[in-house]
Amino acid sequence: MRIPAVAGQFYDANKEDLISQLNWCYKHKQGPGKLPKVAQGHRKILGLVSPHAGYMYSGPVAAHGYSLLARDGKPESVIILGPNHTGYGSGISTMNSGSWKTPLGEVKVNENLANAILKSANIIDVDEKAHLYEHSIEVQLPFLQHLFGSGFDFVPIAMMLQDAKTSLEVGEAIGKASEGKDVLIIASTDFTHYESQDSAARKDKKAIEKILSLDGLGLVKTVEGEVITMCGYGPVVAMLHAAKMLGANDAKLLKYATSGETAEPMAQVVGYGSIAVLR
Numbered sequence: 610m611r612i613p614a615v616a617g618q619f620y621d622a623n624k625e626d627l628i629s630q631l632n633w634c635y636k637h638k639q640g641p642g643k644l645p646k647v648a649q650g651h652r653k654i655l656g657l658v659s660p661h662a663g664y665m666y667s668g669p670v671a672a673h674g675y676s677l678l679a680r681d682g683k684p685e686s687v688i689i690l691g692p693n694h695t696g697y698g699s700g701i702s703t704m705n706s707g708s709w710k711t712p713l714g715e716v717k718v719n720e721n722l723a724n725a726i727l728k729s730a731n732i733i734d735v736d737e738k739a740h741l742y743e744h745s746i747e748v749q750l751p752f753l754q755h756l757f758g759s760g761f762d763f764v765p766i767a768m769m770l771q772d773a774k775t776s777l778e779v780g781e782a783i784g785k786a787s788e789g790k791d792v793l794i795i796a797s798t799d800f801t802h803y804e805s806q807d808s809a810a811r812k813d814k815k816a817i818e819k820i821l822s823l824d825g826l827g828l829v830k831t832v833e834g835e836v837i838t839m840c841g842y843g844p845v846v847a848m849l850h851a852a853k854m855l856g857a858n859d860a861k862l863l864k865y866a867t868s869g870e871t872a873e874p875m876a877q878v879v880g881y882g883s884i885a886v887l888r
Contacts, residue, residue, distance in 0.1 A: 611709045611737070615744040619663040620751060624712045631755045634668035639866045641676040647756055650682030652791060656852040656886030658820060658845055659752075661691065661745040661797045666868045667881040673864035674883040675752045683757045684793035686719045686764070688726075688783055688851075690844035691745030691797035693769035698739025700770040701732050701779060709747070709765070713754040719762040722786060726764065730782030732775060739767040745797040745841065771843025773829045779843075780825070780850030787855060796848035798841025800880030806869050812837045813865065813880040820884055821860045825849040849886065856888040 616622040621630045635644050657674045660667035693702070705723035708715045727733055740746065746765045753761065766779065783794060800816060801809035812835050819828040825846035832842045839845075849857075863885055867878035 610707060611740060613711050613747060614742045615747060616712055619744055619748050622712055627712045627751060628755065630664055630668070631751060634664055634672040635676065637669035637871070639864070639871045640669035640672045645676045645679035645756060647679045648682060650680055652682050652684065653887045654678055654681045654793060654885050655855050655857045655888055656794045656796065656848045658796050658798060658882055658884035659749060660799050660881035660883070661748045662799055662868070662879060662881065666872050666879065667799065669871050670864050670866050670881040670883050671752060674885060675756060677863060677885055679756050683760060685791040686722055686762050687753060687793045687795060688764045688766065689746045689749050689795045689797060690766045690768060690847055691743065692771065692841040692844060693739055693743055693767040694745065694840065695742050696769065697741060698736040698767065699734035701734065701775065702736035702739030702767045703727065703733055704737055704740060704765055705735050709750060711750050711754060713751050714759055716750055716754065716759065717762045719764055722790070723764045725786035726782045729785045730778055732778050733766065733782065740765055743767055749795055749797055768843045773826055773846065776825065776843040776846035777850050780847035783847065783851035784854030787851065794848045794851055796841060796844040798839060798845055800837070800839050800882055802838040802840070802879050803877040805876065806867055806878050809867050809878050809880040813882065817862060817865065817882055817884065820845060820849065821862060823849055823853055823857065823860055823886070852886045857886045859887045861885050861887065
């Protein structure tokens with residue numbers, strides 16, 4: 610059982626308060642504007658780019674992706690890729706057993722899917738240490754539980770290494786392991802960190818254009834060339850590669866905003882984007 614590391618910090622630790630906070634994210638002026646209703650959709654969403662800051666900052670932007678997911682229908686399994694901010698554990702780390710707890714309940718790790726991914730990529734290790742204190746994957750779970758309860762399982766993958774070769778190898782393994790399965794792949798990332806509103810929006814637009822073109826290698830070159838402090842570009846590259854293997858041919862920007870727009874005006878902001886990758 611992995612206990613939550615950032616409940617009470619990035620999001621409320623009390624169940625009722627957390628539900629209220631999630632509802633606030635949806636109703637926020639930068640959010641979708643209304644609460645989601647889960648439908649029996651056509652499951653066209655293969656991937657999501659979703660931010661992972663505290664809900665008071667990035668939650669309204671994240672809510673756009675989960676609002677569309679609610680209309681698209683419940684996936685059977687979710688793979689969540691996030692950057693490793695802590696430095697603990699292996700370069701690419703997953704868990705292939707157990708469950709994760711949040712104030713909204715428990716989510717089981719899909720052992721079969723995790724092991725299938727491991728079988729396809731020697732670069733991925735089973736290492737719980739990488740996940741003990743890392744928030745980028747954890748903060749996605751309450752949004753999913755708010756929609757689907759405990760009716761899904763997932764695989765967490767934390768990426769300390771984010772170079773192009775590694776990211777493509779991770780994506781290749783996910784694509785192979787997910788073939789024929791109803792899987793959603795979430796890439797957890799924030800965009801520019803602690804620059805002016807104009808600078809963040811200008812740089813992030815260039816990165817988002819590459820994502821919308823499904824151009825993972827172009828994203829790496831843009832992030833490096835423009836010195837964009839996007840913390841999870843590797844997870845995005847891996848997600849894009851896997852999604853294209855599974856038939857993705859389109860992407861839509863659902864929302865972009867900065868912390869200066871979701872919270873209050875500030876001299877230095879962080880950029881957040883919600884993007885759907887579709888078949």
